[in-house]
Amino acid sequence: MRATLRSVSLGLPVLAALSMVAGCPTDAGNPYATKAKKPPAPQVGVEDPRVVERDGELYTQKTIERIEERERDESKERGLGSGRPDETNGVCRLYAPELPHPQCCKAEFGFDVEAAQKHCDVDIYLGESFRYSCGYYFHDDAGYRWFRLSKLPDTDQAKAAEHHDRKLVESLGDKYTKSSPVPGVPGAYWSRHERFRWAFLPGWDNVRQLSWDQRSCTDEGITELIKEIIAAKPAPEGGKRLGKIPKARK
Numbered sequence: 001m002r003a004t005l006r007s008v009s010l011g012l013p014v015l016a017a018l019s020m021v022a023g024c025p026t027d028a029g030n031p032y033a034t035k036a037k038k039p040p041a042p043q044v045g046v047e048d049p050r051v052v053e054r055d056g057e058l059y060t061q062k063t064i065e066r067i068e069e070r071e072r073d074e075s076k077e078r079g080l081g082s083g084r085p086d087e088t089n090g091v092c093r094l095y096a097p098e099l100p101h102p103q104c105c106k107a108e109f110g111f112d113v114e115a116a117q118k119h120c121d122v123d124i125y126l127g128e129s130f131r132y133s134c135g136y137y138f139h140d141d142a143g144y145r146w147f148r149l150s151k152l153p154d155t156d157q158a159k160a161a162e163h164h165d166r167k168l169v170e171s172l173g174d175k176y177t178k179s180s181p182v183p184g185v186p187g188a189y190w191s192r193h194e195r196f197r198w199a200f201l202p203g204w205d206n207v208r209q210l211s212w213d214q215r216s217c218t219d220e221g222i223t224e225l226i227k228e229i230i231a232a233k234p235a236p237e238g239g240k241r242l243g244k245i246p247k248a249r250k
Contacts, residue, residue, distance in 0.1 A: 085127045092244050095127025095137045097144070105134035108241070109149035109208055110232030112248035116147065119224040120217035128246065133209070136246065138216070145216035149229070152207045157200040160207040161189035164198060185226055197222070203230040 086094045089104065096102035105128050113125045113136070122138035122145045129135055133150035154160035161179035168176040172193055179200065182188040187202035195214040199222075200207050210229065212222065232248035242249065 087244055090244075091241065092246075093125070093127035094129055096129035096131075096135075097137075099129055099131060102129035102131075104128065105130045105246075107134075107151065108235045108246070108249070109134060109151065110203075110229040110234070110248050111136055111147065111149055111246045112228060112232065113245050115225055115228045115248065116217075119221040119228075120145070121221065122216065125245065133211070142215070146213060147216060148211045150209050151204075152200075152209055154207045155205060157187060157189055157202050157207045160209070161191065161200045164200070164209075165191060168193065182223060182226060184223060185230070188226055188230065199226055201226060201230050203232075204234050 084095075092104035094102050094104065111134070116122055116136070116138065117125070121140075123140040124138060126137040126139050126144065128137070133148045136147045136149075138145040152160050154163070165176075165178045168191070169178070176193045177191055179189040179191040179198075182190050182199065188199060190197060190199040192198070192214075197212050197214060199210040201210060208229070210226065217225065228248060231250075233250065235249065
């Protein structure tokens with residue numbers, strides 16, 4: 001961004017135009033007359049509507065508007081981040097409702113698209129994108145559905161769930177339902193707040209956290225999906241993806 005922006009400096013015409021610098025006249029006929037000093041150019045701050053602060057520097061408002069308009073046009077041309085699946089990267093099917101520059105997920109977490117479609121009755125797989133965790137998006141007649149997976153530093157899922165509970169209770173209080181064992185899935189824990197759900201899964205060296213919207217899957221369906229995610233094998237070091245569509249390793 002900085003390479004494309006022209007920083008406002010006191011020598012630029014945009015600042016000179018912000019005020020009139022009036023010099024005091026001198027007596028041209030008197031060789032002993034003292035020449036008056038010009039007052040310093042005015043300092044311009046962010047309160048002036050014609051300048052904008054970015055990263056601690058000031059730029060003209062018009063420059064910022066041109067850059068932002070070009071970025072919006074480029075994003076529309078690519079279609080990425082605008083709610084349209086894209087596979088031109090050759091690695092994965094990208095889908096990101098909000099990100100202007102989405103990326104494929106950085107790692108595998110044991111998610112399987114066909115298993116999600118089977119157990120959660122989600123229809124069309126839109127794609128994935130990474131932002132702090134990996135998001136997997138689907139679409140049906142009622143709108144889009146999502147699941148998110150990430151790997152935590154914790155190696156014990158009970159402790160990971162407890163840590164999560166402390167953070168959520170601190171911010172949500174009694175509205176948050178603390179973690180409890182997932183029925184029929186040894187070692188797994190889940191919690192909830194309104195329509196949002198979280199689960200902490202065993203099976204790998206590090207705990208994996210699954211999150212989803214209640215509308216994305218029933219409790220019965222997500223239980224079966226959790227079993228499949230737990231049973232999935234981690235990718236070998238340096239191993240290539242099994243395809244553009246996430247598939248669990250057996």
